[in-house]
Amino acid sequence: MCRSSDLRQAVLARNDDSAALLRSELAARGTVAVNLLSSPGSGKTALLEGELAAARERGVPVAALTADLATENDARRLARTGVPVQQILTGGLCHLEAVMLRGYLAGWLPPGTRVLFLENVGNLVCPAVYDLGESLRVTLASVTEGEDKPLKYPTAFGLAQVVLVTKTDLAAAVGFDEEAFLENVARVNPGVEVVFTSARDGRGTGALLERALAVQEGAVPHRPVLARTPEPAPAPVPVSAVGRVPTVHEHAHAHTHDHPAHGHDHAHTHDHTPHDHDHRHDHGSAAGAPHPHGAPVVDPL
């Protein structure tokens, strides 16, 4: 005999709960996190090099965490700016999740950090559905990728609070149709700001830092239509769900993750202090126990 249960549980609830906790912990420290999404090769790292250098010049305390499936190349590049940088090697996982991120930050994030840049894994599909506890989500597109990128990846561009175009020094050479791009962005994310940048000629350098600092000082970021969802029916007890305005990070599909069935649990991190690239590698971490190197004391955020 069968019996059924009406669960109505958001699948990604655990990730969203963890993200909300992280966001409040960061807020208590005066830190805002900026989640950077793009396809591989769009220029996230080059953009960040400029933003970190700009922060350094202005004396603004920032930090960066960069995620890749393999290599520490990005962290080495970013560490040259003199800003605290940590590399996460995801060991094959195609996106960052809030649950793992909290572990990476514990004991590493320097006190007083105003902006924490999170360079997500280069991927416009999977990272889009995971809230990382950021207060500003930025999706990048380079001019070489085509004007229809926002339509092909509507979740990534539709949930962005700032859209940032990179490599604009190449726009003329590749025939980038700026008007068509802006129309496509407006279709999936009406009202979002689009910022044009070039790491090569310096156009727009510092703009992202300014947006992040504004949020850190209390400015309310853009709320994408895709994120303006009505409150889902709470689980497990059915309760009337009216009268509450969801935040930009509340998805109709909250999330949960523990990866019991596959090898996502061996991500590991490397702490890049400026001018020091001698890293120990320990790939044998236990499930759910990320271990930032150089972080002897686990300091709950």
Place this chain on the structure above:
Amino acid sequence: MHEMSIAAAVVEQVADAAVRHGATAVATVRLEVGELAGVVPEALAFCFALACAGTVLEGAALETLGVAALARCGPCAVEWRPGMPPDLLCPRCGGPDAVLLTGRELRVREVEWAGTVPSAPAPPS
């Protein structure tokens, strides 16, 4: 391919619910997947079978209930289906102030238990 992560999350939630309900096996999991949830149902179905292996969900069927997207303009209250890729500008006033009523669901709707359910035992045959 985050569908594996999502499948694993579904399995974990249903396995927890099975403990709460005293169920020892699962017949069917019904999952609501919105049109704009960013999840491919076919990929999820493939991953679900793998994620169920060795758990109380082993052999369970996955039924995906698609949810169409529906948007409503705040100022003029017109409702429309944004489609895919979604067109979220109001078709009447062209404004940017819509709310997405449905379309991003990713939710375990219902579970049909199999096997022993102590709280609702099968009548003796």
